[in-house]
Amino acid sequence: MSEEIKKFDVVFECDAVNPGRMRTDMQVRMLEPDPFECELATDEMGFHGGDGSAPTPLMLFSGGLAACLMTQLRAFSKRLKVDVGEIKLATRLHWQGVQKGREPYETEPVSFEIDIDMEGSASTQQRIELIEAAKKGCFVEQTLMRPNIIGHRLKVGNDWVQV
Amino acid sequence: MSEEIKKFDVVFECDAVNPGRMRTDMQVRMLEPDPFECELATDEMGFHGGDGSAPTPLMLFSGGLAACLMTQLRAFSKRLKVDVGEIKLATRLHWQGVQKGREPYETEPVSFEIDIDMEGSASTQQRIELIEAAKKGCFVEQTLMRPNIIGHRLKVGNDWVQV
Numbered sequence: 001m002s003e004e005i006k007k008f009d010v011v012f013e014c015d016a017v018n019p020g021r022m023r024t025d026m027q028v029r030m031l032e033p034d035p036f037e038c039e040l041a042t043d044e045m046g047f048h049g050g051d052g053s054a055p056t057p058l059m060l061f062s063g064g065l066a067a068c069l070m071t072q073l074r075a076f077s078k079r080l081k082v083d084v085g086e087i088k089l090a091t092r093l094h095w096q097g098v099q100k101g102r103e104p105y106e107t108e109p110v111s112f113e114i115d116i117d118m119e120g121s122a123s124t125q126q127r128i129e130l131i132e133a134a135k136k137g138c139f140v141e142q143t144l145m146r147p148n149i150i151g152h153r154l155k156v157g158n159d160w161v162q163v
Numbered sequence: 164m165s166e167e168i169k170k171f172d173v174v175f176e177c178d179a180v181n182p183g184r185m186r187t188d189m190q191v192r193m194l195e196p197d198p199f200e201c202e203l204a205t206d207e208m209g210f211h212g213g214d215g216s217a218p219t220p221l222m223l224f225s226g227g228l229a230a231c232l233m234t235q236l237r238a239f240s241k242r243l244k245v246d247v248g249e250i251k252l253a254t255r256l257h258w259q260g261v262q263k264g265r266e267p268y269e270t271e272p273v274s275f276e277i278d279i280d281m282e283g284s285a286s287t288q289q290r291i292e293l294i295e296a297a298k299k300g301c302f303v304e305q306t307l308m309r310p311n312i313i314g315h316r317l318k319v320g321n322d323w324v325q326v
Contacts, residue, residue, distance in 0.1 A: 007261050016233050016252040024234065030219060042226070042234070059175065060226045063223045071211075088179065089177070102242065104243065109305060114316070115318065116326070128326050137260075139258050142269075147308050
């Protein structure tokens with residue numbers, strides 16, 4: 001039984017609407033493996049033309065990245081029977097933007113660092129093996145390993161055009 | 164003046180704590196360009212050992228991705244004077260997991276699709292140029308273009324070890 005290989009799909013949809021200011025309201029749905037939905041919103045601060053009514057998009061992104069790794073550390077600590085007690089992550093994400101005159105700016109990631117502090121009686125080797133397993137199981141981390149995954153389509157009349 | 168090149172940093176920190184179940188509580192801070200902070204939480208549904216008390220990590224990630232592109236579409240539509248009115252994004256994110264026996268599963272992204280529907284009087288060419296500018300300015304999209312950006316350190320006693 002230990003050699004049985006199972007594949008499973010994980011599918012999320014997000015419908016976002018922005019009427020005209022910086023606030024965006026979203027319906028987010030997990031379709032697979034189990035239906036679950038929620039509402040989220042983002043906004044920007046005043047310096048970026050927003051009203052500060054919700055977290056910024058990068059706050060959701062930062063939280064999603066940290067929490068995805070955290071969830072796999074927790075889930076796999078149970079599966080691997082590694083005693084780690086409370087887990088704390090300190091995540092720091094650094095991007096840089098470049099702007100020429102008044103043109104739209106361009107951005108790039110500079111460094112993302114995740115510091116992991118775990119309680120419990122596990123050995124350092126066990127903790128390292130747990131982190132390695134969690135990295136491979138973390139949907140967000142694996143997404144960040146794979147460039148050019150996003151496709152875009154623009155609605156033109158009743159058609160969709162690849163952009 | 165139009166040739167002046169400015170660089171700016173965008174820095175976020177996220178402190179996450181998980182006491183033992185699936186719920187993770189987070190303090191998220193924007194440090195640059197302007198201080199702003201919020202609290203976020205994630206949880207899992209019962210099938211994954213959670214209590215369903217908050218959105219899942221991939222819901223935050225999905226919302227962060229969609230909202231980051233949306234925000235740049237809106238901001239750059241103003242800067243480029245492209246009349247697009249209300250903007251709607253339909254985002255679909257698909258991952259696949261592979262599990263051997265009872266080992267921790269491994270994951271990979273399969274496809275991310277973002278369908279963009281904009282109102283207003285802009286020409287198709289203007290809309291395409293706006294999307295291209297927004298992709299280059301979207302922090303999350305540019306992060307997904309760059310593999311191997313994340314570093315991890317484990318706390319071992321009073322030291323930090325690269326993992």
